[in-house]
Amino acid sequence: MKHGIHPAYGPVVFRDTAFLTRSTMTSDRTVEWEDGNTYPVVDVEISSASHPFYTGTQRVLDTAGRVERFQRRYGAR
Template sequence: MKKGIHPDNYRLVAFRDMSNGHTFVTKSAANTRETVKLDDGVEYPLIKIEISNTSHPFYTGKMKLVDTAGRVDKYMNRYKDHLAKNKINRTLFLDLFMSSVFSQLRKRSFYFYNFE
């Protein structure tokens, strides 16, 4: 390995999943100012994360939405004045929006390729 390219502050750090509160300790060089004292009595630097293996649908087997601000929500917030002004039905608008998103994905993705 090359000398001098690896971080010097590689230490034990506590990571906390903010969606369910699960905390685990592993080594990291990430910078943080927050600390947390765990059950073992040791104080660790704390890194807050939005999702981990304890809350991700792939690992839990549950289709729970854990996105704090999804793309559709951001889009709806951006155009909420327009929607209120024109009195468009929210579900109709979402259906149109999602169909346009999936049509764009279908054009760009090989996963939607029709094998017929």
């Protein structure tokens, strides 16, 4: 890789359910992690730990009613 053209890649804490990983994202805010070091923290709205699809709390919508209403309105051609 060419030097000087890539963003800095280092440890960052993502906080929905907090986890430490490496990323090019940065933040002015910091948090002290379990190991005693201070890392930049990025708050996220949804992660795999809270997303309804991954947690099994997703609701299934009834699409059969939509299809039947479409068939009534426009007919089967």
